[in-house]
Amino acid sequence: MLYHSLKNDNNFISFEKAVLKGLCQDGSLYVPKYIPILDNKFIKDIITKELDIYKICMTVIKPYIGECIPDSYIDQIIRDTLSFPFPLKKIHDNVYVLELFHGPTLAFKDVGARFMAGCLSFFYKKIRKKITILVATSGDTGGAVAQGFYKKSGIEVIILYPYNGISSLQKKQITSLGENIFPLEIIGSFDDCQNIVKKSFTDREIQKKYILTSANSINIARWLPQMFYYFLAYKTIGKHDEKLIFSVPSGNFGNICAGMMSKEMGLPIKFFIASTNINDTIPRFLKYGEYKPLTVNRTISNAMDISNPNNFPRIWNFLCKENFYQLKSKLFSYRFTDKETLYTIEKVWNKHKYILDPHGAIGYLGIKRYLKEINSKFSSLKTIFLETAHPIKFLDNMPLSLRDEIKVPSTLKVFLKKGEIEKKVLSMSNDFTSFKNWLLGRV
Numbered sequence: 001m002l003y004h005s006l007k008n009d010n011n012f013i014s015f016e017k018a019v020l021k022g023l024c025q026d027g028s029l030y031v032p033k034y035i036p037i038l039d040n041k042f043i044k045d046i047i048t049k050e051l052d053i054y055k056i057c058m059t060v061i062k063p064y065i066g067e068c069i070p071d072s073y074i075d076q077i078i079r080d081t082l083s084f085p086f087p088l089k090k091i092h093d094n095v096y097v098l099e100l101f102h103g104p105t106l107a108f109k110d111v112g113a114r115f116m117a118g119c120l121s122f123f124y125k126k127i128r129k130k131i132t133i134l135v136a137t138s139g140d141t142g143g144a145v146a147q148g149f150y151k152k153s154g155i156e157v158i159i160l161y162p163y164n165g166i167s168s169l170q171k172k173q174i175t176s177l178g179e180n181i182f183p184l185e186i187i188g189s190f191d192d193c194q195n196i197v198k199k200s201f202t203d204r205e206i207q208k209k210y211i212l213t214s215a216n217s218i219n220i221a222r223w224l225p226q227m228f229y230y231f232l233a234y235k236t237i238g239k240h241d242e243k244l245i246f247s248v249p250s251g252n253f254g255n256i257c258a259g260m261m262s263k264e265m266g267l268p269i270k271f272f273i274a275s276t277n278i279n280d281t282i283p284r285f286l287k288y289g290e291y292k293p294l295t296v297n298r299t300i301s302n303a304m305d306i307s308n309p310n311n312f313p314r315i316w317n318f319l320c321k322e323n324f325y326q327l328k329s330k331l332f333s334y335r336f337t338d339k340e341t342l343y344t345i346e347k348v349w350n351k352h353k354y355i356l357d358p359h360g361a362i363g364y365l366g367i368k369r370y371l372k373e374i375n376s377k378f379s380s381l382k383t384i385f386l387e388t389a390h391p392i393k394f395l396d397n398m399p400l401s402l403r404d405e406i407k408v409p410s411t412l413k414v415f416l417k418k419g420e421i422e423k424k425v426l427s428m429s430n431d432f433t434s435f436k437n438w439l440l441g442r443v
């Protein structure tokens, strides 16, 4: 498979090059030259022949990697990536939840981060030059990337986070590892962190000294493996007549865009619901036809506090060819307030004894809103929403009445013990020059 920039489809590069570069020179995103269509028989076999999940994921991802990585190695990356379960549970009627929070950092980003780490480890063995990953985080990305790349030889990770913008658990996940993981606390906002990262990618002096890549969901090696979730859900739900509907709590729209790719490849999905908090650029775009990002509002589903979703161009320009009617046929989008979110978490707990986290709650609300619009009561439609994080990760944002009900997962218990030794973290002002001087001074 070859990749090109969304702004220019004349220059093609390999999977390896696109992963190592992260973002295109022209500032836009890489997309594949075409979307491979899977065999109908394969899609059927997923359910009827009970193919194992590693085989399924191999078939899905292989065309995107081609000969860049040998099959046996891709297989190993997939096995390492999917070393925890992805349970699908029935909440009520035809509403199901796909739990994506059983990985080491309790959020779905573990899959993309671990897959990307596997790919980069292979590329390092080939090029034998140290690879530096520069990443800005508002919380979950940092932890997943730190865990995914921990002790990977030849790769170092520099994580910039806003000094008072992330939870104490998220901070521990980033700062307690050491080794090849270098956390940097920036006295500023997430946007400041993001700006420093962006500037570094176009700075000539930095580019001379470093092989720099990003680990945000714009990187194709983090973006594409997210297709796995949808194939796994399809397999787990087993035999069914209706096509599926997925509701995805969305911030940067990387996850949902991967889901839409899996549909284009042939997975029988009716359409997607992008559920957001009040940072509602996309719901407004679908309603009024005007793309107008506003200033970011803080919410209790803060992993989705994003007003200009960086993966949306892949949906709009690449998957929908900038055709508004196409977009409307593939995607519904609704926004929800914190009040609605909290009310729903309590209601679902009281009625169905399931604890949603604030992000998953928004996914659930997306399904409810859609069904209300079509006046249906879950009768024949199979609807699945994604639970993107464990509620313990957002404990401070959960309704008070429920906090005691949330059980600490065993993986976290071990981690919290280890994390008791606080490491000293380097703190830095939010201007690019200080960061650049520090970066150039360390090699």
Ligand SMILES: *Cc1c(COP(=O)(O)O)cnc(C)c1O
Binding pocket: 107, 108, 109, 140, 141, 217, 249, 250, 251, 252, 253, 254, 255, 256, 303, 304, 359, 388, 389
């Ligand atoms: C990152 C994140 C999201 C948003 O995912 P996108 O792919 O950026 O749309 C939703 N929920 C949680 C818990 C996250 O960490």
